[in-house]
Amino acid sequence: MLIRRTKPLAMLAALLSTSTLPAQAETLQEALAAAYRDNPTLTAARAGQRATDENFNIQKANGLPDVGVSSTYNEFAHERPLNPLAPSRSLTTLLSVSVPVYSGGRVRNALAGARERIEAGQYDLRATELSIFSQVVAAYMDVIRAESVVGLSRNNVQVLEVNLRATNNRFQVGDLTRTDVAQSESRLSLARADMQTAEASLIEARERYIQLVGHEPVDLQTPPQLPGLPATPDEAVDVAMAQNPDLLAARNIREAAAYDVRVAKGQRLPTVSAFASGQHYTDLASRGGANEAQDSGQVIVGARLSLPLYQGGRPGAQVRQSQAYQQQAIETETAVERSVIAQTRSLYSSWQASNEVIASNRVAVDASGLSLRGVRAENSVGTRTILDILNAEQESFIASVQLVTAERNAYVAAFSLLAAMGRINPTDFGIAPEQVINPADNFQRVKGKWFDWDDDAKPAPISSRTVDSAAQNATVNASDTN
Known part of the structure; x- marks a missing residue:
């Protein structure tokens, strides 16, 4: 039987595989790089972070001058009794400038809180990247x-x-019974049913791959060994406590919440602002018998103290x-910490x-293969039954399926463990440093x-759309199962 085997993950290499591959073959590095550039969940998260960045400028605007100009034109269409000295139209223009001087510390603390939330958002974005990488x-x-x-499964059906x-x-010829x-x-009917289930699972896996990566999987190569895996669960937890992005984000949110308290307390403190205004009035020479416009203007400069009582x-x-x-942020940080510890230890164990x-x-695969050959030989001399061969x-078959499943589970668990530890970087997957989105x-x-x-x-x-991608099937090339 033909099965795919990967090297054990106990010994880890820091460098990624760069061997020559067949035409159109795709590596894990290429799949991750494609998802990094094209996955819509990632591109949406990056846009969300850019929106979070603007909170700093929004808070900063509360401490900057406010300049405005207004102009009012009046047309006095009817007046009774008629006053020949009153203007029939006027234009008033007002320019005002207000400069906050002291706001009870609200602007300063709001800016500090915005910075903390921006950093938290950056860690959340990294967590999203790691989540997408793990899914890919x-x-x-x-x-x-x-x-x-x-x-x-197909080989099993052929054998049966x-x-x-x-x-x-x-x-x-009367050598066997109808029972045989x-x-x-x-057994053949069951094997065919298993084959149909396996083919459906393959189609589902390929469609999921298209959803995440943005294109169809083509001749996927054996993945590289993973760098930086821990020797003990305690080492894994220690690294995660320092580098896990979800935990780091929770810490920034806690710090931001402390600044929010200071902003709220600032509502009870006095505020001081400086202001200046200039006003110009003209009747546009609309008075009865007037040949020239009557203008007036004034400039006011002052300071305003507001003391809430x-x-x-x-x-x-x-x-x-x-x-x-x-308090909620403090408890949330503790909850995230517990989750990270449990997740890291669980992934290490898995x-x-x-x-x-x-x-x-x-x-088991080697032993079952040897056993199968022995049972067939013994059946040929009459010491084994057909049922023994079928068993x-x-x-x-079961041992072979369990082997490829265990190899899949080991690699996914190892990668997810590195993600929980915060040790996955885009540059590890062939993305040039200048292409990394910081x-x-x-x-x-x-x-x-x-x-x-x-x-x-x-x-x-x-991100690209996948509506034009072909519906996947269960076709398997011979190279895909070697």
Whole structure:
């Protein structure tokens, strides 16, 4: 039987495979790079982070001058009694400037909170990247496993078809009974049903791959060994505590909630602002008998102090509310920490267990193959029954399927473990450093903007659509199961 085998994951290499591949063959690195550039969940998350970046400028605007101009034109269409000295039209223009001087610390703390949330958003974006990477790896390995299982299932059907023909021939000459034929027919029917299920699973795996990566899987190659896997679960947890993006994001949210409390307390403090205004009035020479317009103007400069004395209890409610949100953020951080610890330990255990299962199943595959050959030889001399052959073939088939499944589970668990530890980087998968999208770059781009008309380009689709991709089938090339 033909099965796909990968090297054990116990020994890990830091470099990725760069061997020459057949035409159109696709590696895991290429699949991950394609998803990194084209997955709509990732591109949407990046757009969401850019929106979060603008909260800094929105809060910053509360501490910048506010300049406005207004102009009012009046046409006095009717007046009674008629006053010949009154103008029939007028134009008033007002220019005002207000500069906040002190806002009770609200602007400063709101800016600090916005920075914390921006950093939290950057960690959330990284967590989204790692989640997509883990899903792509699972989909990649699912396709490989499903192709192997389909190959094994078809081979099993072919073997049982040969057995059935041989059983029928021996039944015709009276060497076997009708029971032997029925047993062979039953096993063949079950094998065909298993094959149909395996083919459906392959189609599902390929469609899932298209959904995540954006194109059809073509001749997927054996994935590379993974770098940086931990030696113990404690080491894995220690790294995750320092690098897991979900936990780091929760910490930033907790810090931001503390600044929100200070912003709320600032509602009870005085505010100081400076202002200036200029006004110009003209009657546009509309007075009766006037040859020249009558103009007037004034300029006012001053400062304004606002000291809140009683606001209906709203500031107290806002402080209590923000303190409750701060408590919520503290507890959420603890919950995320617990989740990360449990997830990391569980993934480490799954990875280790899968490696042990691989070793056991390899022994089982070899032993079942030897047993099958022995049972067939013994049947030829009359010491074994047809049922013994069918059972041996079933055991060999099951051992082979369990092996490819264990190899899939081990790799997915190992990759997910590295993701939980925060040790997965786009550059590990052939993405050039200059092509890596750093969310901090956008914040650096926009944080100094202050002009009201400084817009970005009109949004346009980034990710490709898959509506034109072909519906997948269960076709398996011979190279896919070697």
